[in-house]
Amino acid sequence: MLERITAKVLAGERLDRKDGHWLLTExxxxxxxxxxxxxxxRRLPERRVTFVIDSNPNYTNVCITDCQFCAFYRKxxxxxxxxxxxxxxxxxxxxxxxxGATTVLLxxxxxxxxxxxxxxxxxxxxxRRFPQVTPHFFTASEIRTIAGVSxxxxxxxxxxxxxxxxxxLPGGGAEVLSERVRRRIEPKKGGPDAWLDVHREAHRxxxxxxxxxxxxxxxxxxxxxxHLDAIRLLHDEFAGFTAFVPWSFKPGNTLLEKWIKHYQGPxxxxxxxxxxxxxxxxxxxxxxSWFSEGKRAGQIAxxxxxxxxxxxxxxxxxxxxxxxxxxxxVDEIVTLIREAGFAPAQRNTEYExxxxx
Amino acid sequence: MRFADARLDSVWQKVEAGERLDRADALTLxxxxxxxxxxxxxxHVKRGREGDRVYFVINxxxxxxxxxxxxxxxxxxxxKPGQAGAYEHTIEDMVAMVKDxxxxxxxxxxxxxxxxxxxxxxxxxxxxxxxxxxxxKAFTAAEIDYFWRRWKIEPKDALARxxxxxxxxMPGGGAEIFSPRLxxxxxxTGKADPERWCEIHGIAHGLGLKxxxxxxxxxxxxxxxxxxxLLRLRAQQDASGGFVTxxxxxxxxxxxKLVPRQTPPADSLRTxxxxxxxxxxxxxxxxxxxxLGEETASVAxxxxxxxxxxxxxxxRIQHLSGATSPAGVARxxxxxxIRDAGKIPVERDALYNVIKxxx
Numbered sequence: 259m260l261e262r263i264t265a266k267v268l269a270g271e272r273l274d275r276k277d278g279h280w281l282l283t284e285x286x287x288x289x290x291x292x293x294x295x296x297x298x299x300r301r302l303p304e305r306r307v308t309f310v311i312d313s314n315p316n317y318t319n320v321c322i323t324d325c326q327f328c329a330f331y332r333k334x335x336x337x338x339x340x341x342x343x344x345x346x347x348x349x350x351x352x353x354x355x356x357x358g359a360t361t362v363l364l365x366x367x368x369x370x371x372x373x374x375x376x377x378x379x380x381x382x383x384x385x386r387r388f389p390q391v392t393p394h395f396f397t398a399s400e401i402r403t404i405a406g407v408s409x410x411x412x413x414x415x416x417x418x419x420x421x422x423x424x425x426x427l428p429g430g431g432a433e434v435l436s437e438r439v440r441r442r443i444e445p446k447k448g449g450p451d452a453w454l455d456v457h458r459e460a461h462r463x464x465x466x467x468x469x470x471x472x473x474x475x476x477x478x479x480x481x482x483x484x485h486l487d488a489i490r491l492l493h494d495e496f497a498g499f500t501a502f503v504p505w506s507f508k509p510g511n512t513l514l515e516k517w518i519k520h521y522q523g524p525x526x527x528x529x530x531x532x533x534x535x536x537x538x539x540x541x542x543x544x545x546x547s548w549f550s551e552g553k554r555a556g557q558i559a560x561x562x563x564x565x566x567x568x569x570x571x572x573x574x575x576x577x578x579x580x581x582x583x584x585x586x587x588v589d590e591i592v593t594l595i596r597e598a599g600f601a602p603a604q605r606n607t608e609y610e611x612x613x614x615x
Numbered sequence: 616m617r618f619a620d621a622r623l624d625s626v627w628q629k630v631e632a633g634e635r636l637d638r639a640d641a642l643t644l645x646x647x648x649x650x651x652x653x654x655x656x657x658x659h660v661k662r663g664r665e666g667d668r669v670y671f672v673i674n675x676x677x678x679x680x681x682x683x684x685x686x687x688x689x690x691x692x693x694x695k696p697g698q699a700g701a702y703e704h705t706i707e708d709m710v711a712m713v714k715d716x717x718x719x720x721x722x723x724x725x726x727x728x729x730x731x732x733x734x735x736x737x738x739x740x741x742x743x744x745x746x747x748x749x750x751x752k753a754f755t756a757a758e759i760d761y762f763w764r765r766w767k768i769e770p771k772d773a774l775a776r777x778x779x780x781x782x783x784x785m786p787g788g789g790a791e792i793f794s795p796r797l798x799x800x801x802x803x804t805g806k807a808d809p810e811r812w813c814e815i816h817g818i819a820h821g822l823g824l825k826x827x828x829x830x831x832x833x834x835x836x837x838x839x840x841x842x843x844x845l846l847r848l849r850a851q852q853d854a855s856g857g858f859v860t861x862x863x864x865x866x867x868x869x870x871x872k873l874v875p876r877q878t879p880p881a882d883s884l885r886t887x888x889x890x891x892x893x894x895x896x897x898x899x900x901x902x903x904x905x906x907l908g909e910e911t912a913s914v915a916x917x918x919x920x921x922x923x924x925x926x927x928x929x930x931r932i933q934h935l936s937g938a939t940s941p942a943g944v945a946r947x948x949x950x951x952x953i954r955d956a957g958k959i960p961v962e963r964d965a966l967y968n969v970i971k972x973x974x
Contacts, residue, residue, distance in 0.1 A: 264617070286655075286658065286917075287917045287956075287957070288651050288654045288655045288658055288917050288918075289655065291651050292617075292619070292651040292652065292655060295619070295651060296619065299619070520951060522955065523909075523910065523913055523951065523952070523955030523956075524910040524911075524913055524914050524955065525913055525914060525916075525917070525955045525956045525957065526955060528914065551910075552910055554879075554880045554908055554910045554911050555880075555910050555914075557879055557880050557881060558880050558881060558884070558910075558911070558914055561650050561651055561881065562651075593876070594879075597876070597879035597881075598879055598881055599648060599650075599881065
């Protein structure tokens with residue numbers, strides 16, 4: 259099987275589900291990793307690893323969707339529920355901009371009280387006041403929430419965000435794009451199409467976005483392959499994805515913690531990265547998430563097909579709510595990438611190089 | 616096997632044929648950028664020897680004292696008499712540290728200025744009498760050498776006397792890096808030198824004691840010095856044959872700051888893999904999770920390591936314990952490390968007798 263897959267990869271042929279299944283379940287880890295690494299260097303011959311200076315604030319933790327894997331949200335009316343005003347959100351963006359951020363990934367709960375204008379004002383004002391910052395705002399399910407609250411179509415919301423100056427979307431909220439998994443862990447969020455359709459319509463309009471995956475809960479290898487197939491197919495349509503970003507589910511303080519006590523460790527992560535680099539033959543980049551898997555696993559991941567280190571994440575609250583915290587500064591990112599044997603380069607949201615170190 | 620670095624092709628031919636690697640091969644392993652190529656070769660060797668088995672032991676480290684007459688630059692542990700934090704355990708204290716489930720007691724300490732050899736003898740005897748089933752692994756070659764320097768007790772006599780009261784094996788510490796340059800630079804010239812360290816392990820092997828070997832890496836040593844170290848160990852093993860496990864020790868920069876940061880995980884994976892390939896006469900290579908961190912140790916099980924050492928820190932275990940037994944909780948933690956790598960945990964004793972395969 260390794261010979262068959264190696265031959266296909268070297269010939270530039272697309273891997274099928276059987277290949278993917280073997281890579282996910284049986285392939286010796288380092289064989290998958292070495293092949294992924296070879297593909298990575300074929301695509302990007304330089305030993306360059308990119309990172310972005312960014313922040314990941316939230317505008318509300320109010321949410322009506324009750325996902326079982328989430329430790330961050332509070333129901334409307336809960337004593338710990340909060341929602342920021344437009345000015346408060348802009349203050350967070352100002353804080354990030356002052357620290358050199360070029361990307362702000364803003365996301366929040368599904369808050370039924372917030373009007374369309376709230377979101378549009380944040381985009382417009384960010385563009386106006388902080389032109390150096392790319393507003394990387396609102397995941398697919400938030401866009402659906404905005405549409406629902408305002409009585410609009412999801413595509414209208416995308417058009418209005420575009421109009422306000424937004425050009426990229428974060429890829430969160432995909433979890434695992436499988437009917438079975440989503441029904442089990444996030445029954446109120448809809449099936450895979452709820453996420454895929456928003457990204458399709460966004461790509462059709464010229465938005466770029468990332469694709470994410472949160473694994474390590476109730477999914478099987480087939481569910482993972484459903485996910486990879488779906489995003490590979492969608493990328494064939496408009497080439498709208500910039501990168502694939504997988505991370506492991508952190509059970510702390512979530513409903514799923516009752517059944518799942520620990521997050522999957524570094525070997526599962528390295529395998530996921532390697533398989534995605536091999537399977538997602540049309541994706542420009544695969545990101546090593548130091549933040550979600552730890553700096554050591556992140557450094558090792560750069561040898562398993564990943565070519566991006568993610569961001570500084572000056573602020574992050576979702577993993578934090580699950581008692582999982584990592585912090586890093588720009589200097590340390592540069593050191594970590596160098597130590598791993600690569601040349602660090604700062605990029606923007608769309609993966610254009612801003613500065614090489 | 617296909618390699619990103621063509622220099623690995625000739626090494627692989629030797630590995631596949633079961634031929635011994637030479638100095639140039641070993642240096643190539645440490646220098647190559649092809650980390651996964653190196654790892655795949657080491658994994659091939661490891662799987663040929665042990666399949667998917669990965670060993671661990673329920674053990675307890677006992678450090679009788681941190682008083683030490685030496686001043687090694689890399690050591691953040693030693694204290695001088697009267698210095699804050701200095702301690703000396705009584706024999707009763709140490710016996711009390713052993714638990715019913717402990718399989719191995721690992722005893723290593725400072726070179727105490729005054730404790731007579733008889734104190735060490737009584738220490739081993741007391742633990743052995745209280746827990747006759749527990750295997751005692753105690754005193755590095757540096758400590759055995761110190762008994763001679765301080766009390767003029769020949770290593771052969773010291774080891775025979777300790778063996779008579781219950782010593783079963785010797786840990787591999789005190790080797791540091793076999794390099795006169797570094798011994799001077801890092802102020803460990805007062806310690807058993809490479810010849811003496813090897814001589815003492817040879818004597819132990821002659822008495823039927825199994826021992827381990829270590830290498831302290833990731834500070835200011837060169838890659839060539841690492842290679843020399845491994846080749847010297849391999850030669851000693853050819854001569855006396857009693858080494859069981861090689862344990863590479865990643866330098867902990869915490870207080871002594873020979874280098875600003877701990878060596879990156881890729882360097883540890885490289886060192887483990889290269890050791891597995893060069894030390895063809897060692898049964899086991901260990902991923903010592905306490906110095907590597909759990910993540911790197913777990914990944915290292917794909918880079919030639921077949922052992923993660925043990926449960927070690929009693930304090931930590933107690934902290935984690937709650938209702939289950941401390942050993943049970945510690946086992947669970949090691950299981951995660953081993954099973955995340957897709958391997959089979961095998962509980963062993965100090966001498967690698969299999970206690971249980973945890974399928």
